[in-house]
Amino acid sequence: MxxxxxxxxxxxxxxxxxxxxxxxxxxxxxxxxxxxxxxxxxxxxxxxxxxxxxxxxxxxxxxxxxxxxxxxxxxxxxxxxxxxGRRIPQPIGQKGLQAPPSRRALAADAATSARFSRFVANRNTDAYAVEQLDVEVFTLARQYVSHPLSELYIDIRELRDEAFELLRGRQRPRQTLDLYVTAGRLCGLSAHVCLDSGDYSSAMTHARTAWACAEEADHHGLRAWVRGMQSLITFWNGDPGKAAELARSGQSFPATGTMGARLASLEARALGMAGDRHGATAALLKAERARNALQNSEETPGIFSFPHAKQLTYAGTTHLSLGDRSNVRQAIDSAAAAIDLYRDSDTDDRSTGDLLAAHLDLVRGHILAGDVDAAETMLTFVLDSPPSLLSASILRRLAGLSDELGADQYRGSPCVAHLREHIMSITTATASYR
The missing domain is CATH 1.10.260 (434 Repressor (Amino-terminal Domain))
Known part of the structure; x- marks a missing residue:
């Protein structure tokens, strides 16, 4: 060697x-x-x-x-x-390319040029450079919903650190405000990385920094989005009551696009998990009204938007938490509709996490409805997914499903026993992978 x-x-x-x-x-x-x-x-x-x-x-x-x-x-x-006098081997990453450059390599090269444009700006940045930074942020935001974390984590971190460095320099007041919004969005992406990895403390730290950026920019839309992010983190950290409060807090800021539907859906899911049937039902109706009131406003795809498929996924989870037969039926319908919408969407706009969540809601719904065969079909889609696509929330859902299948009412069922064994093997293997 x-x-x-x-x-x-x-x-x-x-x-x-x-x-x-x-x-x-x-x-x-x-x-x-x-x-x-x-x-x-x-x-x-x-x-x-x-x-x-x-x-x-x-x-x-x-x-x-x-x-x-x-x-x-x-x-x-x-x-x-x-x-x-021997030829010195080049360090890793320094060797000449023997094949035509990939699209990823070309994109990385273009990103280097974009960064240089910011370097040569009159101050430490200018309007064009800030606009280019925004383009890169929105590209990452769109890719985030459909790509494994391993592909995006370093890009998000480096672009966020670059925004921080620009803010430590000098720029015109308007560009400073724009940079704070950009930095806040990048902190939001960093929070999502931590959330999907199960590190809720680090996720909330990034979210607090995103909030500080929103305050500096006095940007209502970013304030509303960050409150939703904090609600999401708090929900998965086991405090649905507080998560509902944060989602309601976000609704106090005037924001355009799908933000109202997002925050109301987060509130509904949290209240359902907290056992507030009346509040959850009211929040679901509020989310539907917000969706119906939407105008033809242009909204960037990805993590900063809230497509109808995602709203249906949240609605399905909320209905399942309410538990009675009528709500189970509604949960099955909502989850199935979400899956259909995601399958018809562009690959880059197809949220892998929500698609898996909708399948798991269908699994639970079919089990509660007594249709174990249909449940197994939906579960296979999740368990056959690459481990890199199984976020911490999906693994928690799988663990909860395994616990439910261990209840007395399912004992003696070979089919249920097989499903539970398959779930446990996948969650164990994924834990080892991580």
């Missing part, structure tokens, strides 16, 4: 932290107490066009939190290769 040179080691250490070369330089300067290190110099070390001195390696060890001896060994490997 080839020994690791200093360039490859530095790239690996930086990638593990998700840092840019400039971030490494900034941390280095903090450790050294000077401002001499630059991102370009870090790049030279990674390309091995220069080998960091012993003193430089001592501060790099502090930056990366490793023993200096590891850097010394890697530097020794590079020096021996140079002395022997």
């Amino acid at each position: 080839a020994e690791t040179g200093i360039g490859t080691l530095l790239v690996q250490l930086r990638d593990d932290l998700g840092w840019s070369q400039q971030r490494v330089a900034d941390e280095y300067n903090k450790a050294e107490g000077r401002s001499a290190m630059t991102g370009k110099e870090v790049g030279r070390y990674e390309r091995e066009s220069r080998v960091p001195t012993s003193r430089t390696r001592s501060f790099l060890a502090v930056v990366f939190g490793i023993e200096m001896s590891a850097l010394d060994r890697a530097a020794g490997v590079t020096k021996r290769r140079k002395a022997a």
Whole structure:
């Protein structure tokens, strides 16, 4: 096995932290107490066009939190290769492409150009650069509903950090307000990443920062959306009563588009889970009225919108929580309608999480209606999905379904026993995957 040179080691250490070369330089300067290190110099070390001195390696060890001896060994490997006149292997990610670039590579290259346009702006940004930042945010917001977290997490984090850095600089007042809205949306996306990973504390931290950005921008639409985000986090963290309060709080802000339907649907689901039948039913009607009152307003697809299919999914969950035969029937109808709408939508607009949730609501509805065969068909769709698409909320739903199937009334049913065994095998395997 080839020994690791200093360039490859530095790239690996930086990638593990998700840092840019400039971030490494900034941390280095903090450790050294000077401002001499630059991102370009870090790049030279990674390309091995220069080998960091012993003193430089001592501060790099502090930056990366490793023993200096590891850097010394890697530097020794590079020096021996140079002395022997051998071609120095390029670090990971530095080799020339042997095949035509992929669309993803081309998009990443275009993003680099977009970032440079922000760098050359009159101040630290301008109207065009802010607009380009918004385009990237909305692209991520649309992709979020249908792509695995692993594909988007780093992009969201890096774009959010870039917005933070721009706000720490100087720009015109109008652009400052726009940047706060953009930063708030990116914090909202970060909150969703944590929510879907089951880290509710970190999710709420991001949501609070999003709220602070909304306050700075005095943006009612962002305020309303963040209150909905906080309601969602609180709901999955086990406090449906508080979740309903947050959803009602969001409705006090005038907002356009589907926001009213979203907040009322969040309120209805939370009240249903809290056992407030009257309140849940009233909130469902409020959500329907908000949907019916919608005008032909343009709204960005993705996580910042609330399509009809998603509203039907929430309605199905709410009806199931109410529990009587009539509501179970309504839950089945709502979930089935949501699935039909999602299947007819564009792939990028098809919310994987809500599609899985609607299938699980159909499973519960069919079981409560006594149709175990239909339940098994719907459950197969969920259990056959890739583990990367099973969010923390879907896994919790599966665990709850498994507990329900363990009740006395289902004992002795081979079909139910098979369903429960299949659920437990998938949830165990997914936990290991994560």
